[in-house]
Amino acid sequence: MKTIADIANLAGVAKSTVSRYLNGGSISESTKMKIERVVNNTGYVPNTFAQSLKAKKTNIIGTIVPRLDSFASSQILIGIDEQLRNLNYQMLIANTAQNLDREIESLYNLYNQKVAGIILLATQITDIHLEAFETIKIPVILVGQQHDNVYSVVHDNELAGFEIGEYILKKGHRKVAYLGVSEADIAVGVKRKEGFRRALNEKDGCEVRYYETQFAISEAVIRAGEIIDSFHPSILACATDNIALGALKAAHVRGLNIPTDLSITGFGGYEVTEIIHPALTTIKFNYTNAGRDAANGIIKLVNGEMFPMITSSEHELIERESVDSKTIER
Structure with missing residues (x-):
């Protein structure tokens, strides 16, 4: 060499x-x-990486991810990488393992490595994040979370929550459980639930209860099992596909038939939801396109071009086998 x-x-x-x-x-x-x-x-x-570090203007874009074993993260990274390559830029990845201290540390580390800009797959935005953005003074784009003062590529989580709520009502379900996550995560923990709640509030005669769990499937199995045993809902709407997979396992352990005994929905559109049986009804987000949008945006900002503060990524409701129709009493 x-x-x-x-x-x-x-x-x-x-x-x-x-x-x-x-x-x-x-x-x-x-x-x-x-x-x-x-x-x-x-x-x-x-060695273009070494060249870039020595140059006044680099062609390296830092990308911070909360976890590498996530379907959503991997698809977003694919979109970012593909588009950056098309634009003659390279991606440098920092994994935080869902540790906020490491996330802040990564912002400063990438800045010190002279990256041209940073794409942050955020789980939450704190005052410490905002202080870091102000300190490093290089372009930053959020993916998955939104803040008024930071460029953001987001999914319309509130609309998605409303659509899955409307769908559940149309299928005749009136005893409903929603299994979400901590409200520290604004996009998943707040926005999805707000949209869902708004849809259900428009219909009288519904019994709806809201619960929280962790993102991990193993935690969702336990929490979903507790909900099934105590509340006996006709449908369990889950804030992510992984949580829905945990709910499916909890139902299976109890000998319940999906969807006859219990219907289940998710959010995400992970590939596995199509091949499991019964296949999962879910909201499918286009994570790869969101990654491409973020890559396009960060390069525009690096080059001093205009880019909207908020870019919304598309989604669609995928109806499969995990939801049953219930007879609506009149």
Whole structure:
């Protein structure tokens, strides 16, 4: 594997001259031709990451993710990576393992590595986040969460919650449980529930109870089981597909038939929800497109171009086998 020093020796020039050539600096035409000849003959590929760190303007975009084992995160990263490559930028990933301290630390670390901008797949935005954004003074785009003072690419979680609520009512369900997450997560914990609650509040005669659990399937199995045993709902609306998968397991352990004994819905549109039996009725978010939107946005901001403060990603309701129709009493 050739280095800049090797190219310099073969071309008979100084390392600094090769560096200027690689970074588009000023060198004579004859020197440029000598270096080009050596580069072509050796098949030398420059370390663009190292080049970028030395340059005043880098082509590296930092991307901070809360977890790497999430379907949503992986699909967003695919969209970001594909679009950044199309725009001749590279992605540098920092994983925080859902630790807010590590998230803040990653913001400063990426800034110190001279990234051009940062895409943050956020779970929540605190005052400490806002302080960090103000301190580093490079473009930042949020994905998944929204703040009035920060560029954001979001799913319309409130509308999605309303649509799944309307769907449940149309299917005749009137004894309803909603299994959400902590309201510290505004998008999933608040907005989805608000939309759902608004839909259910428009119909008289409904008995609705709201519960919370963790994002992990194992925690959802336990919490869903408790809801089934104590409340006996006809349908359990879950704030994520993973929570819905936990609810399916809890129902199966109790010998319940899905959807005859209990209907279940989710949010996300994870691939596994299509192949399990019964297949899950869910709201499908286009995570890959959200990633592409974020990549386009961060590059526009890096280049001083206009980009809307809020970009909303599309979604659709996918009706499958996990919801039964109930006879509506008149």
